[in-house]
Amino acid sequence: MGNAPFEDRQNLKARKFLMWLFIISSFMMFAALTSGYIVYTAGNAARGLKIILPKAFQFSTLIIIASSFTMFLASKAARKLDYSKQNTYLWFTILLGLGFFANQFYCWSLLFNMGVPFAFNQNASQSFIYVFTGIHLTHILLGVGFVAYSLRSRRKNISQAHNLYRLEISSLFWHFIDILWIYLYVFLLLNQ
């Protein structure tokens, strides 16, 4: 272990950095979709959202902000070595995440009933709403997976460094999808 100071034995720093890069690539995907929306919509005056978004989306926004908060509390508990609290808050986060998921579905049904379907819509700007939210929901599922992965199980005894590492990457991702939702929502609001 001659060069110990130069070798982080588990490469945790390098692996944490992977999450940042993943976030960048995933952001690029949404940047492409929203740019695609702009390019498409600019092409013709008949295009554009042309609706007022369902109010229920605001509720989604509240849920996801709350979930970011519980995620933050979980990290705080973990740093204080309070593992049962850590798990409780992580479970809250997961539940809120699933709640967000359900509420987005509810919003879709509202949209559909407003006469804004996903398919066979001659105005693809409206279909884009479903694409934005849908692909965001796949990220929520992934995020729930990450949060579940950072639950501290009683059976496996992992080190505190590792526990913090898991928490850090999942909270990075979780806060990212929170901000991502706000970006998408604001983007849609500005275009309605």
Add this chain to the structure above:
Amino acid sequence: MASTAIHDTAVLTHHDHGHEHGHHKETFITKYIFSQDHKMIAKQFLITGIIMAVIAMFLSVLFRLQLGWPDKNFPILETFLGKWAEGGRIRPDFYLALVTIHGTMMVFFVLTAGLSGTFSNLLIPLQLGARDMASPFLNMLSYWFFFTACMIMMGSFFVQTGPASAGWTIYPPLSAIPKAIPGSGLGMTLWLISMILFVASSLMGALNYISTVLNMRTKGMDMWRMPLTIWAFFLTAILGVLSFPVLVSGVVLLIFDRSFGTSFYLSDIVVQGEVLPNQGGSPILWQHLFWFLGHPEVYIVIMPALGITSEVIATNSRKPIFGYHAMVYSLIGITILSFIVWGHHMFITGMNPFLGGVFMITTLIIAVPSAVKTFNYLATLWRGNIRFTPAMLFAIGLVSFFISGGLTGIFLGNAALDINLHDTYFVVAHFHLVMGSAAIFGMLCGVYHWFPKMFGRLMDEKLGYLHFWLTFIGAYLVFFPMHFMGLDGVPRRYYAFTEFEFMKEWLTVNTFISWAAIISALAQVAFLWNFFYSIFYGKKSSQNPWESNTMEWTAPVEHLHGNWPGEIPTVYRWPYDYSKPGHDDDFIPQTVPFSQTMSSNLPHDFEGNAESERIQQEWDSKYAADKVEQGIN
């Protein structure tokens, strides 16, 4: 392998899979199949890439048969292609499938995964002094996603309606309507699935490369001491992370159009007298999304090849690379600029002429860093002490192709000219020289050069020379005449242009091109034999067969998980100290400290460290006195 003892040290310093498996007990499966060792993964990428290249090359020979001899029957084709070559002639829809899959495989599977996957994996840890990648597990997944993507793409040859046929750029509406042509059915769906897996694989790879370069360099290896190979792989990975997700977005919308009844790309379409319900979409949207990836993608293909070439040219000219900093800044310039030129693929989509002008200017600007790199290669070769190894020949070949193909890019970049040249054989000639041939030569160059590092043996030189000359001459004979066809207006992707009066005169040229293609394809047998034979029976290599400076040659020939037994060497200098005046050898590896090379140190080597400069000055004056004493002036 006498590696048990060594393994223990490797495990001590490098135990990064805290869970599931320890690599103390390696089985066949963990060593050769689900390996997490970057060197093994590099070999997996290389061999898969070579197999894909052979298949894709075979496809091109098939469609060259059609183009060279449009009126002839080849009964043998019917024997093994069945209904796709009824009566011994390739059917038009199968012809389209052939060009599509040829392009897709070559661009993505061979020149992206095969090239970056092999050499980034092999060299990033070895040249930077790291035990492995940031996440070896992700690295393994990256290979297996790639492998699955290859299998699915190959699988599309075995479905009733054949593989995707809308060209490697799969423009809608053709690709978006399953009923449009046979190839837009199941084959297209498989293409899309395969491509999503491929993008996932590339991203996993790229994430790892970037994180490893930024976080895991050994002591002394600051960014400005990295070999140009690493700079190239690093910037390539950045391009990938920023552009591949955009392709995913485009593909997702395409999937919705194909299977869920949306109309992002579709409007006003009548298929067999029936108006489709999809209205209001814009096929141009796809082109924007595709080329926003597509143009960076061509640089994802060429930059690693350029990096490999820099390394091989410097080593085999026995000279420092000319303009190291300029080389790095050109790569950075290319990386940034390649995101703002995509419109040059779309000049004839009816874009606003002002916008066309903007894309024209950015396109011409990107030619500048490309030219800087070319001149630097030539300046490095200039009056070098050149060793013509096969790798060196391929590197020089790359420079040649990059020049002759790059020049035509400047013509194409002018919107006014491109309106005539777009979608003709002129474009085919341009990108096969600048991308196809140049990048393949870079890849082959890398294979010849790092074969000893990968397999501990040498490839045969004579076969290497034969391979080089046949391929080099063959490639020019195939692609050069295409310029003239393109100038005459012969369009690309036509099945039998003998049907058109004005193109008939090009038939003899096409027959000639097809012969040249067949001979160049046969020349690859020399390579394949050499490669696979040498893996098992080649001459045993020494540790540093090319007398090179970079760190990978300080690791033992015998591979071990963790790369170096014991401590990782420290780096003291840049990688291009070749033929340094005053030193007795014509190379000084990066791991040699300045204290061991007092006779050749220069003031700027110390980067302003006063203490070292003082020691050096003392030594210099003492040495000068000795010199006078011995009468050596």
